[in-house]
Amino acid sequence: MTDVKNLIDQPASLGSQPNFADRLITEIQLKRTPLIVGIDPRLDQLPPTLQEAYSDRLSRLEQSQEAAAWAFEEFSRGIIDAVAGLVPAIKPQMAFFEALGPAGMLALARVVDAAQSRGLMVLMDGKRNDIGTTAAAYAAAYLGKKPHSPWGCDALTVNPWMGYDTLEPFTQRAVAVGAGLFVLVKTSNPGSRDLQESKIGGESLFEMIADHVEGLSAVTRGEFGFGVVGAVVGATYPDQLTDLRQRMPHTLFLVPGFGAQGGTAADVVGAFDDRGFGAVINSSRGIIFAHEQQKYLDFARQDWRQGIEQATRDAIDMLATETSAGKLRQ
Amino acid sequence: MTDVKNLIDQPASLGSQPNFADRLITEIQLKRTPLIVGIDPRLDQLPPTLQEAYSDRLSRLEQSQEAAAWAFEEFSRGIIDAVAGLVPAIKPQMAFFEALGPAGMLALARVVDAAQSRGLMVLMDGKRNDIGTTAAAYAAAYLGKKPHSPWGCDALTVNPWMGYDTLEPFTQRAVAVGAGLFVLVKTSNPGSRDLQESKIGGESLFEMIADHVEGLSAVTRGEFGFGVVGAVVGATYPDQLTDLRQRMPHTLFLVPGFGAQGGTAADVVGAFDDRGFGAVINSSRGIIFAHEQQKYLDFARQDWRQGIEQATRDAIDMLATETSAGKLRQ
Numbered sequence: 001m002t003d004v005k006n007l008i009d010q011p012a013s014l015g016s017q018p019n020f021a022d023r024l025i026t027e028i029q030l031k032r033t034p035l036i037v038g039i040d041p042r043l044d045q046l047p048p049t050l051q052e053a054y055s056d057r058l059s060r061l062e063q064s065q066e067a068a069a070w071a072f073e074e075f076s077r078g079i080i081d082a083v084a085g086l087v088p089a090i091k092p093q094m095a096f097f098e099a100l101g102p103a104g105m106l107a108l109a110r111v112v113d114a115a116q117s118r119g120l121m122v123l124m125d126g127k128r129n130d131i132g133t134t135a136a137a138y139a140a141a142y143l144g145k146k147p148h149s150p151w152g153c154d155a156l157t158v159n160p161w162m163g164y165d166t167l168e169p170f171t172q173r174a175v176a177v178g179a180g181l182f183v184l185v186k187t188s189n190p191g192s193r194d195l196q197e198s199k200i201g202g203e204s205l206f207e208m209i210a211d212h213v214e215g216l217s218a219v220t221r222g223e224f225g226f227g228v229v230g231a232v233v234g235a236t237y238p239d240q241l242t243d244l245r246q247r248m249p250h251t252l253f254l255v256p257g258f259g260a261q262g263g264t265a266a267d268v269v270g271a272f273d274d275r276g277f278g279a280v281i282n283s284s285r286g287i288i289f290a291h292e293q294q295k296y297l298d299f300a301r302q303d304w305r306q307g308i309e310q311a312t313r314d315a316i317d318m319l320a321t322e323t324s325a326g327k328l329r330q
Numbered sequence: 331m332t333d334v335k336n337l338i339d340q341p342a343s344l345g346s347q348p349n350f351a352d353r354l355i356t357e358i359q360l361k362r363t364p365l366i367v368g369i370d371p372r373l374d375q376l377p378p379t380l381q382e383a384y385s386d387r388l389s390r391l392e393q394s395q396e397a398a399a400w401a402f403e404e405f406s407r408g409i410i411d412a413v414a415g416l417v418p419a420i421k422p423q424m425a426f427f428e429a430l431g432p433a434g435m436l437a438l439a440r441v442v443d444a445a446q447s448r449g450l451m452v453l454m455d456g457k458r459n460d461i462g463t464t465a466a467a468y469a470a471a472y473l474g475k476k477p478h479s480p481w482g483c484d485a486l487t488v489n490p491w492m493g494y495d496t497l498e499p500f501t502q503r504a505v506a507v508g509a510g511l512f513v514l515v516k517t518s519n520p521g522s523r524d525l526q527e528s529k530i531g532g533e534s535l536f537e538m539i540a541d542h543v544e545g546l547s548a549v550t551r552g553e554f555g556f557g558v559v560g561a562v563v564g565a566t567y568p569d570q571l572t573d574l575r576q577r578m579p580h581t582l583f584l585v586p587g588f589g590a591q592g593g594t595a596a597d598v599v600g601a602f603d604d605r606g607f608g609a610v611i612n613s614s615r616g617i618i619f620a621h622e623q624q625k626y627l628d629f630a631r632q633d634w635r636q637g638i639e640q641a642t643r644d645a646i647d648m649l650a651t652e653t654s655a656g657k658l659r660q
Contacts, residue, residue, distance in 0.1 A: 040464070065480050095460055095467040101480025105435040129489070130425055130457055131519040134370070137425040150395050150431025159459070161491035161514060163521020184491060189461040191493020195539070198530045205528055205535070 017178030019222030020155060021230075021252055024180065025277055027088035027121055032328040033316045034276070036123065037083045038256070038284025039092040039111065041072040047291045047304035050075055069103035072096070076111040079288055082308040084118035086316065089154070091254070091282050094126040112152060123254065123280070124153040127184065129166050136169035143170070144177035155180035157232055157254070160209055161195075167229070171216055174228045180252070181229055183213050185244070188234025188257030206240075207247065214248040224277060226252045233271070235263025235281070242270030245278060253279040259286025259315065265322035276327035281319060287311045347508030349552030350485065351560075351582055354510065355607055357418035357451055362658040363646045364606070366453065367413045368586070368614025369441065370423040371402040377621045377634035380405055399433035402426070406441040409618055412638040414448035416646065419484070421584070421612050424456040442482060453584065453610070454483040457514060459496050466499035473500070474507035485510035487562055487584070490539050491525075497559070501546055504558045510582070511559055513543050515574070518564025518587030536570075537577065544578040554607060556582045563601070565593025565611070572600030575608060583609040589616025589645065595652035606657035611649060617641045 028034050046054065054071040058064060080090065092111060097104035112122050128138045138156075146152035158170050158181045170181045186196055186206045196206040210231065217227025227250050233241055235257035244253070253271050257263040258281045271279035286293075290307035291300035300307030320326040358364050376384065384401040388394060410420065422441060427434035442452050458468045468486075476482035488500050488511045500511045516526055516536045526536040540561065547557025557580050563571055565587035574583070583601050587593040588611045601609035620637035621630035630637030650656040 042463075064477070093460075093464060095458070095464045095471065099467040099471040099480065101471070102432065102436040102439045104480070106432040109432045125460075127458070127460055127489070127492075128425075130423075130455075131517060131521075133372075134423060134425045137429040141425065141429040141431070147394070150429065150434070159457070159489050159491050161489050161525055162457075162517050163519055163524040163526070165519055165521030165524075187461060187492050189493055189495055191461075191495030194493040194495075195491055195525075195535060196493070198528065198535055198538075200528045200530065205525060208528070209525070 017176065019220070020174060020178055020180035020228040021226035022222035022224055023154070023178065024088065024121060024252065024280070025224045025226065028277070028280070029328060031086060031088045033087060033319060034272070034280050034325045034328070035087050035312070035316050035319055036089040036091055036280045036282050037079060037087055037287050037312060038125070038282045039076050039079055039090055039288065040284040041075050041096050041288075043068055043071065045289050045292065046071060046075055047300065049304065063103075065100045065103045069097075069100045069107040072100065072104065073107040073110055075288075076107075077114050078305045079308055080111070080115050080118055080120065082305040083287075083312050084115075084120055086309070086312050087120070089121035089123050089280060090115050091123045091125050091284075093284070094124065109151065116152070121154040123155040123157070123180075123182065124151065125157045127157050127159050129159040129162055131162055131166055132169070135166045136173070139170045139173035143173045143179035143181070149177070153179070155182060155230070157182045157184065159184050164212055167212075167216065171220070171229055175220055179228070182232045182252075182254040183209065183229060185210050185213060185231040186233050186237065186240055188236040188261055188263070192234065210244055210248055210251075214251050217248070217251040221250045226250055226278070230254055232256065235267050236261060238267040238270055241268065245270050245273070254282065255279050256282045259283040265318040268319070269323045272324045274324055274327075276323070276325040283315050287315060347506065349550070350504060350508055350510035350558040351556035352552035352554055353484070353508065354418065354451060354582065354610070355554045355556065358607070358610070359658060361416060361418045363417060363649060364602070364610050364655050364658070365417050365642070365646050365649055366419040366421055366610045366612050367409060367417055367617050367642060368421045368423060368455070368612045369406050369409055369618065370614040371405050371426050371618075373398055373401065375619050375622065376401060376405055377630065379634065393433075395430045395433045399427075399430045399437040402430065402434065403437040403440055405618075406437075407444050408635045409638055410441070410445050410448055410450065412635040413617075413642050414445075414450055416639070416642050417450070419451035419453050419610060420445050421453045421455050421614075423614070424454065439481065446482070451484040453485040453487075453510075453512065454481065455487045457487045457489050459489040459492055461492055461496055462499070465496045466503070469500045469503035473503045473509035473511070478507070483509070485512060485560070487512045487514065489514050494542055497542075497546065501550070501559055505550055509558070512562045512582075512584040513539065513559060515540050515543060515561040516563050516567065516570055518566040518591055518593070522564065540574055540578055540581075544581050547578070547581040551580045556580055556608070560584055562586065565597050566591060568597040568600060571598065575600050575603070585609050585611045589613040595648040598649070599653045602654045604654055604657075606653070606655040613645050617645060
């Protein structure tokens with residue numbers, strides 16, 4: 001942490017990059033919602049018209065990965081078109097693009113460009129980490145603006161298992177380029193109990209990491225009081241979300257598990273402070289596969305993007321009605 | 331773990347894919363060494379001739395990432411040429427290729443092909459993980475043969491922080507396609523103490539994970555007694571290596587930290603059983619940047635690949651002289 005503190009103690013070295021947390025909260029205020037949309041494309045769940053176009057392309061290309069990458073890109077562009085005016089950011093899930101090999105990575109890079117050109121921030125969900133200069137390579141890969149960062153994302157999810165020293169290169173990079181990271185503090189799956197809830201003395205391990213992340217955020221905080229080192233905290237354990245909000249007053253949360261994973265708007269109430277700040281709430285499947293849901297069938301019959309747009313509006317309304325995020329609308 | 335056990339209890343469902351551990355040990359026997367070579371390219375450490383070629387290409391292309399990706403691919407191909415007859419496997423570090431954007435990923439895919447066409451196994455160092463079907467997407471991306479897996483690697487390093495349920499999709503895929511995984515049990519960096527050595531009751535967290543990994547390896551073991559779920563255990567803590575060898579009799583170790591990170595052949599003695607089996611020992615910078623070392627200058631002056639070849643031979647000799655891996659030569 002020393003190096004980060006040094007960086008903070010010398011504001012001149014920060015250059016003129018705006019603080020990531022300030023940028024994100026400004027977008028949240030502009031769009032008046034903390035909802036973000038996860039881009040998790042799956043071939044067998046694409047809208048029927050895209051599935052047909054994919055099959056057609058596959059039969060001509062005989063390159064299944066390239067045909068699928070084309071379909072993922074088209075799907076992602078459609079999502080971006082539908083949500084660009086509504087939400088502050090998207091969260092692409094790298095695994096689904098990586099599963100298409102290099103063709104998928106090319107498509108992903110174009111999706112990032114498309115989102116940013118529509119004014120959406122890109123919080124890349126790659127859950128990367130490694131040690132020393134290797135961590136620095138991941139940080140340089142994803143954080144910052146093109147061409148200095150080839151992927152040019154606004155933030156990256158980062159896995160803390162290898163130790164606090166591995167978070168330093170990401171934090172330094174984030175401060176230097178005006179980007180952010182979200183450290184996996186408490187994930188939304190049942191197995192998050194195995195390691196993350198292990199008790200060290202009277203504390204859970206995830207609370208120990210929470211304190212470390214809060215320390216990093218406190219020293220990197222911007223005008224709104226939040227720092228550039230955020231935390232991933234699942235929506236599936238509402239009490240933990242409330243406790244962690246108290247424990248981490250300077251830390252932005254990225255909350256997955258809302259919607260398809262079972263979390264409701266009531267479950268994420270605790271993620272926010274009384275201004276409606278403090279978290280972005282991600283919904284992926286519940287929005288992007290709206291065409292599969294009975295209540296969006298009429299929209300999706302016209303155009304699958306209209307189903308996505310309506311599902312996004314509904315999720316925004318739910319959050320505004322049931323949480324302090326409603327303050328953003330006043 | 332239930333699903334994996336079910337798979338094991340019904341050997342018919344395994345198909346005819348040879349067990350990953352058996353494949354790796356067969357290659358270790360064939361090459362008579364457990365040394366593997368890490369491919370961690372860095373632009374400023376490339377051999378001078380490649381640096382010149384890169385600069386030349388950069389000036390013509392004006393596409394810095396594509397020029398760098400070309401240089402990384404050339405460098406990797408040179409490493410592969412130099413070590414293909416000497417070692418069982420290579421371990422590419424994804425971070426350095428990802429740091430070049432999609433162009434780097436394309437280069438990496440070609441490096442995997444080049445290695446496998448020269449008979450080298452590819453243990454991909456990506457330290458990936460996520461939950462549920464997302465973990466399954468990563469597993470399908472990297473584990474298995476092309477075209478069923480677009481990256482077509484023999485094994486992948488996997489981060490366990492999100493919980494045991496996240497290891498299941500990787501284990502199932504590994505069993506089904508004859509591939510392997512290496513779970514980060516105890517890493518080689520100083521910060522590995524922060525979380526991995528946290529004490530739960532009388533045990534360290536990494537020991538708890540070690541027991542889980544050993545359970546997965548025991549039920550997936552092949553003819554040599556080792557399973558397909560290996561463990562990453564750093565060379566920088568020799569006593570832990572010895573203790574874990576005892577504790578994990580069916581688990582293959584991938585040991586980083588040998589060479590440039592400070593681990594010596596004496597430090598990895600404990601990684602092996604008395605047959606010289608049980609581990610692959612990775613050396614990256616100490617081998618691939620041989621041209622920077624005084625003692626390999628004469629070789630590297632002729633051709634940087636000769637420096638790499640000699641550094642590989644020396645590392646193999648050190649391991650054979652000081653550890654039970656010497657048995658592989660009898």
